[in-house]
Amino acid sequence: MSTTHDTAASAAPNSSAPAKVGLVSLGCPKALVDSERIITKLRSEGYQLSPDYDGADVVIVNTCGFLDSAKAESLEAIGEAMDENGRVIVTGCMGVDEDLIRSQFPNVLAVTGPQQYEQVVGAVHDAVPPAHNPFADLVPPEGLRLTPRHYAYLKISEGCNNSCSFCIIPSMRGKLASRPAAKVLYEAERLVKAGVKELLVISQDTSAYGVDVKYEASNWNGRPVKAKFYDLADALGDLGVWVRMHYVYPYPHVDQVIPLMAEGKILPYLDIPYQHASPKVLKRMRRPGNVERTLDNIHAWRRDCPDLVLRSTFITGFPGETEEDFQYLLDWMTEAQLDRVGCFKYEDVAGATSNELDGHVPDEVKQERWDRFMAHQQAISEKRLAARVGQTLDVLIDSVDGEGAVGRSYADAPEIDGNVFIDEPGAIKPGDMVKVEIDEASDYDLWGQIKT
Numbered sequence: 001m002s003t004t005h006d007t008a009a010s011a012a013p014n015s016s017a018p019a020k021v022g023l024v025s026l027g028c029p030k031a032l033v034d035s036e037r038i039i040t041k042l043r044s045e046g047y048q049l050s051p052d053y054d055g056a057d058v059v060i061v062n063t064c065g066f067l068d069s070a071k072a073e074s075l076e077a078i079g080e081a082m083d084e085n086g087r088v089i090v091t092g093c094m095g096v097d098e099d100l101i102r103s104q105f106p107n108v109l110a111v112t113g114p115q116q117y118e119q120v121v122g123a124v125h126d127a128v129p130p131a132h133n134p135f136a137d138l139v140p141p142e143g144l145r146l147t148p149r150h151y152a153y154l155k156i157s158e159g160c161n162n163s164c165s166f167c168i169i170p171s172m173r174g175k176l177a178s179r180p181a182a183k184v185l186y187e188a189e190r191l192v193k194a195g196v197k198e199l200l201v202i203s204q205d206t207s208a209y210g211v212d213v214k215y216e217a218s219n220w221n222g223r224p225v226k227a228k229f230y231d232l233a234d235a236l237g238d239l240g241v242w243v244r245m246h247y248v249y250p251y252p253h254v255d256q257v258i259p260l261m262a263e264g265k266i267l268p269y270l271d272i273p274y275q276h277a278s279p280k281v282l283k284r285m286r287r288p289g290n291v292e293r294t295l296d297n298i299h300a301w302r303r304d305c306p307d308l309v310l311r312s313t314f315i316t317g318f319p320g321e322t323e324e325d326f327q328y329l330l331d332w333m334t335e336a337q338l339d340r341v342g343c344f345k346y347e348d349v350a351g352a353t354s355n356e357l358d359g360h361v362p363d364e365v366k367q368e369r370w371d372r373f374m375a376h377q378q379a380i381s382e383k384r385l386a387a388r389v390g391q392t393l394d395v396l397i398d399s400v401d402g403e404g405a406v407g408r409s410y411a412d413a414p415e416i417d418g419n420v421f422i423d424e425p426g427a428i429k430p431g432d433m434v435k436v437e438i439d440e441a442s443d444y445d446l447w448g449q450i451k452t
Contacts, residue, residue, distance in 0.1 A: 018046045019128035022056030022085065024077050025146060027064030029202050029246075031092055033155040034115060035062045036145050038091075041121050045130040053084035058109065058127040060120060065094035065172060067349055078105055089123045091116065093172045097350075114173050115158055150396065150431035151198035151242075151414060152191045156184050156232065160204035161211070162249075164275075165286045165354040166315065166346070169204055178210045181225040181232055182218035188236055197396055197431060198242040200413065201233075207249040230256045237265030242396065244413060246271040250288070250297055262305040267410045270301075271311045277332035278325035281318050284357060291332065298336055309411040311340035316373055317366030318346045320359035326369050330376050339384055340417045341377045345370050378443050385418075385441040392451055395420045395436045397428055407436070409446070418444040426450060 021042055025035035038060065039049060050056035059081045063074035074094045078101065081088045088108045090101055095113040102111065110123035145152055159174040160167075188199055203209060210216070210227030217224040225235050230253065236243045243266040248254060250272055261268035276282050277291050288294075301308050316326065333341075345366040348355045361369075395407040398414065405425035412418050420436055428434055428450070440447040 018048050019057045019130065020048045020050040020055055021124060021128075022050045022053055022059040022081075023062070024059065024081060025062045026074055026077060027062070027066070027070065027092065029153045029200065030155060030204070031062055031064060031114070032146055033153050033202070034092065034117070035060075037117050038062070038120050039146075041117060042124060045121075047124070047128075047130060053081065056085055056087075058087045058089060058124060059085045060089045060091060060124070063090060063092035063094035065092070065097065066167075066169065067344075068347055070094075071097075071350075075101075075104060078108065082107070087127060089120060089127065091120045093169075096172050147414075148398065148430060149195050150398075151200060152196045154184065154188055154191070154199045154201050154236075155179075155203060156201060156206065156209050157203040157212075161208060162205060163286055165284065165357070166318070166349065166352050168349055168351045171351060173204065176205065176208055176212045178213050178227050180213075180216070180218040181210075181227045181235070182220040184232065185220045185225060185235055188239060192239050192241055195431065196241060197433060198244060199236060199239070200244045200246060201236070202246045204247065205249055206245060206247045207251045207254055229253060230260075233257050233260055233266050242267050242410065244269050244271075244410075246413070248272050250274075250294060255297070255300070258301050258304050258308070261308060268305050268308045269311070269410060269413070270308065271413065274312045275315050276318065276321075276325075277329045278321070281321050281325050281329075284320050285315075285318060285354070295332070295335055307410075309339045310336075311342075311413065311417065312338050313342040313344065314373065315344050315346050316369040317361040317363075319354055319357035319361065321346075321361055321369075326372075330373070333373075333376060333380065337380055337384065338377070339381070339411060340413075341381070342416065343370060343373050343377070382441070382443045385444070385446060388438045388446055389441050390438065392435050392437045393420070393446075393448075395422075395434055395448075397425075397430050397432045397434065399430055400425050400428060407434070409436075418446065420446045420448060422448060422450060424449065 023035060023039060025032055061078050061081050064070040071094055078088060078090055082105055089110045090108050091112045093114045095111050098111040109127050112119040157176055157178040159176045160170045161176045207229055209229050213227050215226045215228045217226045225231050237260055248270050260266050275285055275287055279291055393409040395409055397405050397407040399406045405422040405428055407420045409420055422436060435451045436448040437451045438446050438448040
């Protein structure tokens with residue numbers, strides 16, 4: 001899982017000098033969306049956002065608690081906020097361990113868990129009551145966001161029904177709770193009207209969307225849309241922007257969205273957290289273990305949608321993983337030919353059942369296997385990207401400076417995948433969609449020239 005550390009930008013002051021709130025947001029895109037909801041609510045009540053600790057009347061730290069390393073980063077962020085400001089509200093995944101937080105920082109103002117937006121806002125009210133200025137305290141209809149203007153994360157559900165042995169997300173965020181399809185789609189519409197060119201669909205288990213509500217339909221622009229993976233993807237594809245699917249478990253019904261990708265309705269990109277390939281390791285992880293079917297799915301998807309890009313994450317050194325298991329994984333990677341891959345070295349997480357498994361792998365073996373895994377995948381990635389040379393790709397521009405422009409093709413999610421570099425960008429600007437002819441490739445990135 002990736003971590004981000006974002007500080008909200010400041011808003012323009014108004015005549016009533018409202019209270020100012022600082023925000024530190026850690027963790028995954030799902031936590032980032034939580035932060036956006038919090039600041040949208042606070043801004044609608046007249047609060048301003050402070051870019052630094054000194055100017056803030058109170059600081060919110062949205063924590064991550066997925067791994068011990070993430071917990072350490074969260075505690076460090078809380079400590080920094082306490083040292084620099086002293087008036088701190090803690091929320092997010094690590095908020096479920098209030099005793100630990102208060103044992104180190106007894107003077108924090110409040111501690112809340114993930115998704116507890118009302119409690120966070122209430123804690124801000126207690127610390128610094130909102131100023132009443134209904135004419136000046138306006139929020140754009142799409143809400144406030146911590147991402148660039150041209151892309152946005154679209155969260156479709158909270159929680160998870162899976163019981164992976166290495167994960168404590170369900171205990172922190174609860175069981176699956178899907179949003180009505182109409183609410184998701186109206187939010188997506190507002191984002192597109194505000195200039196968003198790419199919607200990144202996220203949840204803990206995107207394929208399971210709607211299972212908890214029995215795929216109940218809701219009314220969007222006069223048409224009923226089921227809270228179902230395919231139906232939502234199909235409707236989002238009508239908005240005329242890039243739609244990228246993240247955290248998709250390879251359930252059988254995922255096959256149904258491949259035609260949408262083939263016809264260009266949504267991006268031919270799937271982020272599927274396979275985690276391993278050895279059936280024995282997958283069983284200990286409590287993950288689906290039909291490896292032959294998984295490979296058959298990948299081959300069928302690519303047959304029906306040749307442009308499909310597959311991203312995944314894996315864990316090396318899981319308890320009980322043998323050299324034979326690891327070699328099985330490398331052989332599977334050779335067969336699967338995934339485009340984008342991330343890898344983590346296993347580490348115990350407080351509360352995870354995997355901690356109690358036998359056969360824990362020594363740290364030096366985890367590192368050695370991680371190194372071999374990354375070198376193996378690097379060669380695959382290099383070969384697949386080399387095939388892009390000579391192609392012309394649509395590229396969404398993320399940044400432009402004196403040295404050139406940086407953008408992404410449909411194969412690249414922001415911050416986790418590669419980039420497309422353009423040496424002579426001309427007059428293009430962030431958020432532009434341009435055609436780029438690829439003339440060079442490396443292990444993970446591409447270079448090219450704007451095609452006029």
